[in-house]
Every structure is written in structure tokens, then in C-alpha cells.
Amino acid sequence: EPEVTQTPSHQVTQMGQEVILRCVPISNHLYFYWYRQILGQKVEFLVSFYNNEISEKSEIFDDQFSVERPDGSNFTLKIRSTKLEDSAMYFCASRANNEQPQHFGDGTRLSIL
Amino acid sequence: AQSVTQPDIHITVSEGASLELRCNYSYGATPYLFWYVQSPGQGLQLLLKYFSGDTLVQGIKGFEAEFKRSQSSFNLRKPSVHWSDAAEYFCAVGSNFGNEKLTFGTGTRLTIIP
Numbered sequence: 362e363p364e365v366t367q368t369p370s371h372q373v374t375q376m377g378q379e380v381i382l383r384c385v386p387i388s389n390h391l392y393f394y395w396y397r398q399i400l401g402q403k404v405e406f407l408v409s410f411y412n413n414e415i416s417e418k419s420e421i422f423d424d425q426f427s428v429e430r431p432d433g434s435n436f437t438l439k440i441r442s443t444k445l446e447d448s449a450m451y452f453c454a455s456r457a458n459n460e461q462p463q464h465f466g467d468g469t470r471l472s473i474l
Numbered sequence: 475a476q477s478v479t480q481p482d483i484h485i486t487v488s489e490g491a492s493l494e495l496r497c498n499y500s501y502g503a504t505p506y507l508f509w510y511v512q513s514p515g516q517g518l519q520l521l522l523k524y525f526s527g528d529t530l531v532q533g534i535k536g537f538e539a540e541f542k543r544s545q546s547s548f549n550l551r552k553p554s555v556h557w558s559d560a561a562e563y564f565c566a567v568g569s570n571f572g573n574e575k576l577t578f579g580t581g582t583r584l585t586i587i588p
Contacts, residue, residue: 396576403564463576464520
């Protein structure tokens with residue numbers, strides 16, 4: 362069964378550094394998402410992306426965050442200047458259309474030191 | 475704004491016993507409802523979904539859930555749990571409009587005892 366894949370599985374970064382989290386959505390999917398889960402808390406929506414543009418973003422997704430689909434297969438989340446509170450598990454998800462559910466990757470654990 | 479409440483933070487059941495995990499939602503229109511399961515260190519796996527039609531939906535691993543509009547609930551059930559069902563369970567609500575972001579509950583941790 363096709364899967365959403367995320368790399369790396371664990372990223373350790375110094376505070377203030379830029380980080381890029383990578384995702385390869387399922388190949389025929391059109392809608393892409395990033396969520397995050399701070400340790401012990403619920404999964405929170407960050408941003409959705411469709412037709413090469415952001416369709417919705419949460420208040421968490423401030424100017425430090427950006428997303429890109431640089432080619433036909435990758436979907437990236439960039440954090441320009443990381444803060445301690447950015448430490449979390451970041452999940453990528455993709456969906457084929459309005460009648461299909463979102464499929465999630467295994468996540469990238471981001472640790473900011 | 476949409477929201478999901480999972481009132482049980484942690485549930486412990488004996489292997490072979492039945493299970494019901496509660497989920498209540500708040501949403502202004504007909505919701506899309508989901509249950510996801512997360513094993514330690516793993517991603518979110520879809521157990522089942524409700525979009526429309528029959529209010530009792532069947533999912534993977536022997537799970538089912540019933541949508542009750544009058545109670546704004548979407549409880550997850552399994553008649554006989556297995557040790558491998560130990561995990562965190564998340565209920566989520568979305569919409570059928572546009573990008574369908576999901577709003578998750580806080581999760582219920584399920585522990586299985588022999």
C-alpha cells in the first residue's frame with residue numbers, strides 16, 4: 362500500500378538554526394498538510410497546500426514557517442530560525458480528493474537545543 | 475470553530491474484554507469524522523472514517539464506530555481487545571469543504587492487561 366514517507370525520522374538542531382523537514386506524499390494525491398504534536402499534547406494543524414499554494418494556515422504557522430513543493434514528489438516544511446518551543450513531532454499528510462481521508466507519515470521528531 | 479473532546483485520558487482493559495472510547499465533537503455542519511491510532515514512535519494510522527450514509531462504520535483491526543448526530547458523538551468500539559491494541563487513539567473532525575483540515579482530540583491512551 363502506498364505510504365507517506367518523511368525524512369529524517371529525528372532531527373536535532375541548535376536554536377536559531379534553519380531546519381527543513383521533508384515529505385514524499387502518496388503519488389496521486391493533490392492535497393498536502395503539515396501537523397505537529399508537542400510531547401504529551403494533541404495533534405495540531407499547521408498548514409494545508411493545494412494547487413501549488415497555501416490554502417489555509419493556523420496561527421501557529423507564522424512568518425518563521427514556509428512550505429514548498431519543489432518538484433512533483435516532495436513537500437517540505439522550513440522553519441527559518443528555530444525556537445525551543447518548536448520541539449515537537451511533525452507529521453506530513455496527503456489526501457487524494459474531498460472524498461478520501463488524509464494519510465499520515467510516521468513523523469519527524471524535531472529537537473531544538 | 476470545530477472541536478473534539480475525548481473525555482478519557484487513559485483507559486485500562488483486560489485482554490479479551492470489550493472496549494468503548496468516547497468522542498464528542500462540535501461542528502457547525504455535517505462533519506467528517508475519523509479515528510486514528512498511534513503506536514509508540516509511530517505515525518497516525520487511520521482506523522475508520524464516517525463521511526455519510528450508514529451511521530455504523532466498520533474499520534480495520536475489528537474496530538467500529540457509531541455516529542450519533544443527536545449526541546454529537548462518534549464512539550469507537552471493539553468487542554474483544556488484543557494486547558496489540560495498546561496504543562493512543564485520536565478522534566478527529568474535518569469537513570467536506572476545500573482542504574479539510576483535521577481537528578484532533580487530546581487522545582485516549584489504551585493499556586491492555588493480561
